[in-house]
Amino acid sequence: MDLQKQPQSSSETAQPPPAPPAAEAELRASDADRDRVADLLRDALAEGRLTAEEHSERIDGVYAARTLGELEPLVRDLPGARPAQAPAPGPGTVPAEPDENLVAVFSSAVRKGRWRPGRRTHAYAVFGNVEIDLSEALFEYQHVVIKAFSVFGNVEVTVPENVTLRGSGSGILGNWEIDHLESSEPGAPVVQITGVAVLGNVEAKPKRGSLLRDLHHKMRKHLGS
Numbered sequence: 001m002d003l004q005k006q007p008q009s010s011s012e013t014a015q016p017p018p019a020p021p022a023a024e025a026e027l028r029a030s031d032a033d034r035d036r037v038a039d040l041l042r043d044a045l046a047e048g049r050l051t052a053e054e055h056s057e058r059i060d061g062v063y064a065a066r067t068l069g070e071l072e073p074l075v076r077d078l079p080g081a082r083p084a085q086a087p088a089p090g091p092g093t094v095p096a097e098p099d100e101n102l103v104a105v106f107s108s109a110v111r112k113g114r115w116r117p118g119r120r121t122h123a124y125a126v127f128g129n130v131e132i133d134l135s136e137a138l139f140e141y142q143h144v145v146i147k148a149f150s151v152f153g154n155v156e157v158t159v160p161e162n163v164t165l166r167g168s169g170s171g172i173l174g175n176w177e178i179d180h181l182e183s184s185e186p187g188a189p190v191v192q193i194t195g196v197a198v199l200g201n202v203e204a205k206p207k208r209g210s211l212l213r214d215l216h217h218k219m220r221k222h223l224g225s
Helices: 031-046 052-064 068-074 215-223
Strands: 100-105 108-111 120-126 129-133 143-151 154-159 164-172 175-178 190-198 201-206
Touching: 031 052, 031 068, 031 143, 031 190, 052 068, 052 164, 052 190, 100 108, 100 129, 108 120, 120 129, 120 154, 143 154, 143 201, 154 190, 164 201, 175 190, 190 201
Parallel strands: 100 120, 108 129, 120 143, 129 154, 143 190, 154 201, 164 190, 175 201
Antiparallel strands: 164 175
């Protein structure tokens, strides 16, 4: 019997488990993931679970998040919170693909008057001008996303004074200017501006004196009261 060789302990012989797959929290967040979390925050604001200031801080975090793990803490303390990669969104959720594209290449494109904006609109201004005027729009959805791309061009968005206006984007040798606005009406439509301005201009602001006059009726209908 070889006394020099002692049996190894189980801890010494145990093999390490195989490396786990990449954590879901490290997966990159999509626009649809961010929009689903924004919907949860909007509902929490309408129900009084979040103050206007808390909602503002969290919604800014939503559109700055790069991974699913960065989105999850923003709704962790809210009822109905779910993973960002939850099943396909319902009809009231902002889709990943645009309902409408507005393109101005050495030209102009305008949406104004009594029109019905979709849940997501993409605006492209390349040596051109895109004007999106929501001051008289008929809002069929509570959350409207406008993604603006300006390259040596100009994208201008105006909204009524009693909706919520949010913005998260960047200017690269260009101008990115969003006049953030928090509606005093719980459940008011939210207009979210995202995108980038490259040697161009993206601007969004409320139109002074313009109000969404059917807001109360539309919110009662939405809430089923």
